[in-house]
Amino acid sequence: MSLFDTLGRNLLFTFDPETAHGLSIRALRCGVPLPGRAVSSPRLRVSLCGLDFPNPLGMAAGYDKNGEVPDALLRLGFGFAEIGTVTPLAQSGNPKPRIFRLTEDEAVINRLGFNNEGHERCEQRLAARAGRPGIVGVNIGANKDSADRIGDYELGVKRFARHASYLTVNISSPNTPGLRNMQARESLAELLSRVMAARDAEAARLGRKTPIFLKIAPDLHEADLEDIAAEVVEKGVEGIIVSNTTISRPHLASSQRNETGGLSGKPLFARSTIVLAKMRRLLGPDVAIIGVGGVNSSDTALEKIRAGADLVQLYTGMIYAGPTMPARIVEGMARFAEAEGISSLSEIRGARLAHWADRTLD
Structure with a gap:
């Protein structure tokens, strides 16, 4: 971490997690200058679903819930933002407190509950x-209701x-x-x-086809994955995102590990990557997959x-x-490719598929 990142983290960690999140959004919205910029490399470009990504690293959903700062996120070095x-x-979501830092585990538990300002406000920002x-x-x-x-x-x-x-x-x-019951085959x-x-x-109205991705949970059994893969292929869905947060609690050290909600961060890496590999094996080479869960370095992104x-x-x-993390990861991936x-990083896609797909889901 740079001195800038360390000082920023120490400042934000003096606030409760939800306040800190709001402050970071405000800082990006106000255009706070950040040191460094992500490298641009043709080796990192990805063409997928009719879209040309400058690099394969994206900001996951959940940070910019209301579409306030997508362009600021792209300036941090992300190749795309969701x-x-x-x-x-x-809707206001669930009662507070509802976000918990598990600092010893480099993880977070949240039970936000889709708090957001709704379609109309978000659409106004995207139209702008x-x-x-x-x-x-x-x-x-x-x-929810x-x-x-x-x-x-x-x-x-x-x-x-x-707009999307x-x-x-x-x-x-x-x-x-x-909500997760909708992953069952008949509902799906x-x-x-x-x-x-x-x-x-x-x-037909717009003259262009907006790709559809399905975001699934990591807390699924083998048979569930088979059903989901079959429906994705049958319905012609362009891609799948693996995965959302987990309700499991794998070997956590933090005293807040038993808070209810979804766990994200470093402890999610293994399980989400196993599910990812199993889905790739089931879906074959042509369905797009976005891997998310525990990515915190160029090494984990490449894996x-x-x-x-x-x-x-x-x-x-x-x-x-x-906030300089995205640029550092992109730079690391570019150095690796060189x-x-x-x-292209597509040359290593699936190189360790068996290593992960052969592992069991505990």
């Missing part, structure tokens, strides 16, 4: 950035297809009761059928790619390593 989760109606460069995805969800959750996802597609580089269907948060089949129909209707990912995302790692003499 905003949300956004629900049709604004129309014409700007950069890949910005929109992660869509359902309101919705009478038709699938309908909420259809509304998200209709609202954001024109891609759309992520998030049915894997553990903090909205019953209906969800994906309706979402893809809504996307195709928007594509996700070796396990079968096309792109990677992070969030929690930056809480502990600071040292190995490879023209």
